[in-house]
Amino acid sequence: MSATLTTSPGAPSAAENGKRNGRLVDLVLRARELSIAAALVVLVLGTTIANPRFLSEQGIKDIFLNASILALLAVGQTLVVVTRNIDLSVGSVVGLVAFVVGDFVSGTDRGLLPALAVGIGIGALCGLVNGLLISFLRVPALVVTLGMLYVIQGIDYYIAHGDQINAANVPESILDLGNGSLLGVPYLPLITIVIMLAVGYYLRSYSSGREFYAIGSNPEAARLAGVPMRRRIFTAYLVSGVLAGLAGVLWLARFGTVVADNANGWELQVVSAVVVGGVAITGGVGTVYGAALGALLITTIGSALVVLKINSFWQDAITGLLLLLAISVDRVLALRVTQALKKRSRRHG
Numbered sequence: 001m002s003a004t005l006t007t008s009p010g011a012p013s014a015a016e017n018g019k020r021n022g023r024l025v026d027l028v029l030r031a032r033e034l035s036i037a038a039a040l041v042v043l044v045l046g047t048t049i050a051n052p053r054f055l056s057e058q059g060i061k062d063i064f065l066n067a068s069i070l071a072l073l074a075v076g077q078t079l080v081v082v083t084r085n086i087d088l089s090v091g092s093v094v095g096l097v098a099f100v101v102g103d104f105v106s107g108t109d110r111g112l113l114p115a116l117a118v119g120i121g122i123g124a125l126c127g128l129v130n131g132l133l134i135s136f137l138r139v140p141a142l143v144v145t146l147g148m149l150y151v152i153q154g155i156d157y158y159i160a161h162g163d164q165i166n167a168a169n170v171p172e173s174i175l176d177l178g179n180g181s182l183l184g185v186p187y188l189p190l191i192t193i194v195i196m197l198a199v200g201y202y203l204r205s206y207s208s209g210r211e212f213y214a215i216g217s218n219p220e221a222a223r224l225a226g227v228p229m230r231r232r233i234f235t236a237y238l239v240s241g242v243l244a245g246l247a248g249v250l251w252l253a254r255f256g257t258v259v260a261d262n263a264n265g266w267e268l269q270v271v272s273a274v275v276v277g278g279v280a281i282t283g284g285v286g287t288v289y290g291a292a293l294g295a296l297l298i299t300t301i302g303s304a305l306v307v308l309k310i311n312s313f314w315q316d317a318i319t320g321l322l323l324l325l326a327i328s329v330d331r332v333l334a335l336r337v338t339q340a341l342k343k344r345s346r347r348h349g
Contacts, residue, residue, distance in 0.1 A: 033278060036293045040300060047304040054307045061186060063296075063303050065178075065254060068188035069094070069247045071295035073266070074273040075196050076240035078291045079203075081274055082216045083233050084283030085134065085141040090244040091266030092152035093126050097248025099156055102165030102258045111173045115249055123245015124238060126152065131237035135230040149267065160260035167256025178253030188250055192292070195243070200288045212236065216283025272319050273298050276326045298322070 047054045073090050080087045097119045105115050126148065133144045167175065180187050203209040211232050214222040223229055252258055277294025279286025302315045 033290045040297050051307045064189045065186055067296045067299035068192045069250055071292040072192045072243055072247045073270045074291040074295045075199050075288045076243035077270050077274045078279050078288045079236040080240050081279050082212050082283055083236050084216045087240045088145040088267045089148040090270055091263045092149045093123055093244035094248040094251055094263035096152050096156045097122050097245050098251040098258045098262050101249055102252050105171055106169040115174055119249035120242055120245040123241045127238040127241015131234035135233040156260050165258040170256050174253050175256055196288050196292050213284050272323045276322050
């Protein structure tokens with residue numbers, strides 16, 4: 001006589017529980033992104049009431065142009081942060097690329113494609129060094145990228161020798177990228193949106209993309225599951241470097257006039273945009289869409305302070321406060337989600 005094991009019709013399978021848990025986490029992330037969007041709306045409405053010119057056509061255009069470069073860097077930083085790492089060198093890469101590319105094209109007929117090739121190549125090289133040291137030699141990310149920040153700044157100052165790149169010497173084809181538009185929409189936001197959508201789709205729709213989150217959520221479990229951790233972390237830094245290189249070219253195209261310390265201190269703004277946008281600093285949680293929203297929020301705060309004639313010092317203070325608040329909220333949400341998942345597991349176990 002053989003025994004037959006039966007499962008209660010009302011008892012969900014492990015796969016069903018996993019799907020429910022995933023939906024709960026997705027719901028929390030969407031709520032976080034919606035709260036950022038709501039904060040943006042309140043900020044814009046409040047500033048517009050105080051100064052109606054804030055929502056002028058040029059004002060809106062300037063906000064999106066200024067947010068584009070920060071959001072692009074935030075997309076690359078998101079890939080790094082979800083793997084429980086950080087890249088503090090992106091601001092210095094932007095400054096180096098903007099000056100070197102500006103010097104490369106100044107007074108010549110070199111167009112946009114050579115400029116992009118040089119800028120992305122420099123960014124890729126910086127990302128390559130970061131990725132090799134962190135993923136294969138296992139040097140702590142904070143040490144490597146902070147050291148890279150100072151090395152790149154030193155190289156930048158050495159190359160610049162106190163000089164600056166003037167917009168009058170930059171070819172029109174490059175300046176048109178920073179100031180031109182397609183059907184009334186500036187090129188820079190369009191470029192950022194396309195890259196954000198492509199990276200976001202990859203992370204969500206491909207198993208290799210989801211492995212970045214697996215590494216950040218539980219590195220040991222990811223290793224035991226056969227996730228190529230070194231390769232994924234290396235890729236994250238390489239992509240971050242490439243996007244920083246592209247951002248440097250866009251910086252040159254946007255402003256034309258470049259000095260050695262451009263984008264100095266932007267590493268704080270990039271990390272803040274990512275964390276404020278719902279990407280957990282402890283890894284494994286967050287989206288590039290939330291990071292881009294965080295970048296837009298931080299940029300809008302800066303623009304609002306200018307319109308309201310408030311000292312720009314307060315932008316750094318507010319950015320720091322938002323960073324602390326976001327980390328605190330992440331911690332509270334993580335604890336509550338963990339408790340909810342445990343209760344659900346006990347209920348359906």
